Amino acid sequence: MAKVEFSGGTWRKSSYSGGGNDCVEVALLAERVGVRDSKNPDAGALSVSPSGWRGLLGTVGRD
Structure with a gap:
């Protein structure tokens, strides 16, 4: 499996993280x-993949 380089991207946290260090970027x-x-x-x-990310967000966003 090839390693993906993320140096071109900007890492960000959710605005819902509350400023703590207990979340994902x-x-x-x-x-x-x-x-x-x-x-x-x-x-x-x-x-x-972008479609995988959308799928994950759609799944965790459900009540």
Whole structure:
């Protein structure tokens, strides 16, 4: 599996994170979405497709 480079993206946290360090950060690129632990950003990132990311958001956003 090829390693995805996220240096071109800007990592950001949700505005709902409350300023703590207990959330994930997301970087949006043209072909991939990176997700990483805000407490340990150097540990690596999960790489998902944009459609996979939309699917995840749609699933966790349901009540």
